[in-house]
Amino acid sequence: MPTSVPHGSSAAVSATGLRKSYGDKTVLDGIDLHIPAGSVFALLGPNGAGKTTAVKILSTLISADDGQARVAGYDLAADPQGVRAAIGVTGQFSAVDGLITGEENMLLMADLHHLSKREGRRVTAELLERFDLTEAAKKPASTYSGGMKRRLDIAMTLVGDPRVIFLDEPTTGLDPRSRHNMWQIIRELVTGGVTVFLTTQYLEEADELADRIAVLHDGVIAAEGTADALKRIVPGGHVRLRFDDPAAYRSAAEALREVTRDDESLALHIPSDGSQRELRSLLDWLDAAGVEADELTVHTPDLDDVFFALTADRPGQTNQPNRPNRPDQPEEAAR
The missing domain is CATH 3.30.70 (Alpha-Beta Plaits)
Incomplete structure (x- = not known):
């Protein structure tokens, strides 16, 4: 279940009026965000809604056309390097290099964070053990299962001890057992004080993990609140x-x-x-x-009802959220 976040907690991520367009396609149309530190925030939306675009902007991978944002206390425009030093990002698709071992992937990440060889080996050993990857550490990552690769992905993200982690559809393609294992990892990260910005199309995932949920549709936040509050905005209870x-x-x-x-x-x-x-x-x-x-x-209505009520407003449009046993389709708007 979601963690309890003290009222008035300082914001780990805040944004005002974020806008982004690609040609004549407006992907983000002035969204506002306020995410307390030490919480899980889930951004829901159909394929192409702009979820990945929001993550790319907040993680400094691309620039917004307009708006302001602060991440981990750093201004996105004025101090992007400060933002990068304070965050970790795990994308929809694995960043693991399958040609080298899991341990070598971790050590490479430690080098990128300018850790000494001794410190890099210490952090690598700790994280491999934490994510139950010690036995597979010497094996090529290409031999790992999907769940193991996702765990290695997040372990690599944690090498830099980030305060904010962006998880862009982290359980895409995982079987139900691996998905539940990933949920437990996310809960443990938040218990340790990390703020998690999660994008997902799995409504059960958002319901299980998120302290607050926002539904992104046609470039705007259609609704935001706790899972229980969102369920009360649609009829049927x-x-x-x-x-x-x-x-x-x-x-x-x-x-x-x-x-x-x-x-x-x-x-x-x-x-x-x-x-x-x-x-x-x-x-x-x-x-x-x-x-x-x-x-x-x-x-009471569930998040499926909320999702359909908020996003299925155009004739012929199919904005169905993904079920746990359905493969996701990659988001296209940010490409």
Whole structure:
């Protein structure tokens, strides 16, 4: 589950009015971001929404056409080198060199960070052990499974001890077990004080990991908030009451307003946002009426519903989020 972030935490990433166009195609149309330090922020969006473009701008790989941003306390335009020294980036596609061993990949990264040979070997050994890659360290990376390559990718990213990590669709192509292992790694990074900026099309992934989620559509942030808050902005939430006693079922059905009846299963569906206030009111009413339901379940829209409500607004457009057993398609807007 998402970590708890203290209210008022300092921003690890902040941006105002970021814009980017490629020819006559506007990819980012003035987006604002505020990501507290030590949290997981997930940027959702369909293929081509601009997620990778946002990551490339914030990690100094490309420049924005307009807007301001600060990452890890450094101004993106005035001190890009400071930003680069404070961040790590793991892209959609593995940066691992398959022709050399996992250990050699790590040592190469240590050299790029100007670590001494002794320090580089120490950091390499620690990270290989942390990511359960010690036994495979001497083997060519080309022999690694997809999950192992992703773990090595992130281990290489951590060589420079970054304070902010950008993970651009980090579980693309992984099997469910490897995906869950990656989720645990991300949770551990945040527990250690790292801020994670995650782009993903896996809605379950965002729901599991993110403290806050933003949905990017047509170059703008269509909605932002916690997973629970986003689920409340689309209709469809309800409380389901099921009864064993037909008489109790009929009494409740006659007394409650705006209910949908299911006479076969003796169940009532009552529109609700699932809030504590609404549930307490319903329970108080049941107690006062002397009606006892045998089952009470709360049904709220999930992130799939939120995603479709916010992004499927153009006829003929297919913005389906990827399921855990579907391969992702690479984002095209940033290319």
